[in-house]
Amino acid sequence: MTDGYAVRAEALEKRYGEKRALDGFDLTVREGTVHGLLGPNGAGKTTAVRILSTLLRLDGGHATVAGLDVVRHSGEVRARIGLTGQYAAVDEVLTGRQNLEMFGRLFHLGGRRARLRAVELLDQFDLTDAADKGVGKYSGGMRRRLDLAASMILAPAVLFLDEPTTGLDPRSRGEVWESVRALVAGGTTVLLTTQYLEEADKLASHITVIDQGRAIADDTPDGLKNRIGGDRIEVVVAERSDIARVVKVVARVSDGEPESDETELRVHAPVADRVAALTDVARTLQDEGVRVEDIGLRRPSLDDVFLRLTGHRTDVSEPKEAAA
Ligand SMILES: Nc1ncnc2c1ncn2[C@@H]1O[C@H](COP(=O)(O)OP(=O)(O)O)[C@@H](O)[C@H]1O
Ligand SMILES: [Mg+2]
Numbered sequence: 001m002t003d004g005y006a007v008r009a010e011a012l013e014k015r016y017g018e019k020r021a022l023d024g025f026d027l028t029v030r031e032g033t034v035h036g037l038l039g040p041n042g043a044g045k046t047t048a049v050r051i052l053s054t055l056l057r058l059d060g061g062h063a064t065v066a067g068l069d070v071v072r073h074s075g076e077v078r079a080r081i082g083l084t085g086q087y088a089a090v091d092e093v094l095t096g097r098q099n100l101e102m103f104g105r106l107f108h109l110g111g112r113r114a115r116l117r118a119v120e121l122l123d124q125f126d127l128t129d130a131a132d133k134g135v136g137k138y139s140g141g142m143r144r145r146l147d148l149a150a151s152m153i154l155a156p157a158v159l160f161l162d163e164p165t166t167g168l169d170p171r172s173r174g175e176v177w178e179s180v181r182a183l184v185a186g187g188t189t190v191l192l193t194t195q196y197l198e199e200a201d202k203l204a205s206h207i208t209v210i211d212q213g214r215a216i217a218d219d220t221p222d223g224l225k226n227r228i229g230g231d232r233i234e235v236v237v238a239e240r241s242d243i244a245r246v247v248k249v250v251a252r253v254s255d256g257e258p259e260s261d262e263t264e265l266r267v268h269a270p271v272a273d274r275v276a277a278l279t280d281v282a283r284t285l286q287d288e289g290v291r292v293e294d295i296g297l298r299r300p301s302l303d304d305v306f307l308r309l310t311g312h313r314t315d316v317s318e319p320k321e322a323a324a
Contacts, residue, residue, distance in 0.1 A: 006031045006066060006158045006189035007052060013060030014047050014213075021047040023213035025061070029158075029206075034180065034190040036200030036221075039210035040302060040314035045193035048210070049160045052191070053083045066157045082151035082159040082188075089147065090135050096146050097122060097131040103150045121149040125179050141172025145179050152183065159183065161192045165199060177203060197302050201225070209305060216309050225300060228308040229256055229270030232298050233277050236266050238291035243267060249284050253277040265293070 007029035014022040022044050029035040037045050050056035052065055054074040063070045066080045090099045097118050104114025122131045125145040130138065135146065144164055151159060161180065165173040180203055184190055194200050200207045201221040209217040209224070217224065233254065235246050243260050246267045250258040254269035254277065261267075271277040274297050285292050306314045 003067075004031055005029060005064075006033075007035075007064070007191060009048070009052065009061065009063040011061040012048065012051060012058055012063060014044075014051060014056070015059050020213050022051070022058075022061075025210070025213055026215050027208055029189060029191055031189050032184070032187060033206060034184050034192055034204045036204030036207040037191060037193040037210055038195070038197060038200045038207050038302065038305070039193075040195060040306070043210045044213040045210060046162055047213075049083070049162050049191065049193060053081055053160050054078055055083075079154075080157045082154070082156035084147050084151045084159070084161050084164060090143065090150060092136040093134060095132050095134055096127050096138070096142075099135060099146060100149060100153070103153050107153050109153070117153060121152060124152075124182060125149045126175070139172060140168045141175040144168060144172065144176050148176070148179050148183070152188075155186070156188060158189045158191065161190060163193050163195065166195065173199070195302055197224075197300060197305055209309060211306070211310060217305075224305065228300050228304050230300065231271055231274050232268050232300065232304075233271045233274075233281060234266060234268040234294075234296055234298050235281065235285070235292060236264070236294040238265070238293050240265060242290045245288065245290060246285065249281055249288070249290075252284075253280050268298070271297070 005028050007027060009025060009027040012022045012025040025044065025048055037048065039045050047056065051058050052063055052070060054070050054077050065077045068077045070077050094102065100118035100121055101114045104117050109117060122128045125148060127142065127145060127149065130142060135143065138146065148164065165176050168176065180190060180192065192203060204221060207219060207221055207224055208215050233250060235250065237243060237246055240262065243262065243265065247258045247260055250267055250269050253271060255272045256270045258267050258269035278297055282295055303313050306312065
């Protein structure tokens with residue numbers, strides 16, 4: 001019935017007045033996988049998720065989720081999906097356990113089954129110790145895990161996670177990643193939106209890059225990273241007159257043409273053997289007496305992906321890390 005695909009979307013259109021939030025958006029997600037939808041703020045990620053989860057009407061195109069048309073069979077689609085938004089919907093005053101029991105009853109589980117399901121989920125999301133604490137006392141990562149647990153009350157076939165870790169500190173982010181892995185091990189298909197290349201890389205087996213309402217790339221994480229050239233070495237010099245020399249030194253170890261930025265006094269290039277390249281360049285520049293302000297290795301970011309795929313940068317900066 002689903003021919004191996006949990007999501008199939010073709011030429012989705014969504015307009016807000018003049019603004020085309022989705023402009024011919026295509027997406028296929030294989031069953032039993034985590035699929036990353038990667039794009040900057042305003043790219044159309046939430047719009048796509050809301051259409052696929054039947055919360056928003058499309059203006060054109062066609063989509064099925066779990067083999068069911070999201071327009072004609074919206075009720076049946078809703079019974080098979082879970083959705084977690086960017087902002088946790090849990091109640092601050094209640095405990096984690098009470099929240100999950102409340103959600104269970106909202107889904108008509110009945111008191112006893114709701115209690116049992118809450119215990120299972122608290123365990124699965126590593127919240128048993130905090131089960132009877134008020135959610136107001138939870139860390140950011142614990143709240144997101146509770147939110148994930150709430151969306152799993154009915155063990156959905158397809159789970160939509162809309163930027164589940166935006167605003168979390170790195171440790172909480174790691175905790176959420178663990179929970180997502182556990183979900184998929186249980187057979188759920190996950191469509192995860194994110195602004196972090198690293199997150200899509202860590203969790204997803206396939207990534208669709210979205211820009212201005214269109215899919216601009218669809219690849220495996222490795223395929224995508226190969227296209228953008230992997231890790232980069234970056235050198236910032238004190239004197240503009242040193243840039244040409246640095247370009248030469250970097251070129252000896254790099255895996256592609258170095259690029260330089262005359263205003264930021266920065267030279268950068270892709271490298272295959274990260275540590276060897278860093279050591280070599282640092283030593284050579286020191287021997288040659290070049291004044292280096294900063295030198296380091298950088299993993300490719302969403303910005304690098306965009307620069308490679310579109311020739312322009314994302315207009316927004318990477319989301320800030322908030323303390324949980
Ligand atoms: N309710 C709305 N009314 C008008 N414009 C909207 C509305 N929702 C989203 N948009 C616009 O549609 C585009 C895509 O938004 P969204 O799907 O939220 O992107 P993302 O989730 O990738 O940040 C943005 O330009 C946004 O400003
Ligand atoms: Mg969004």
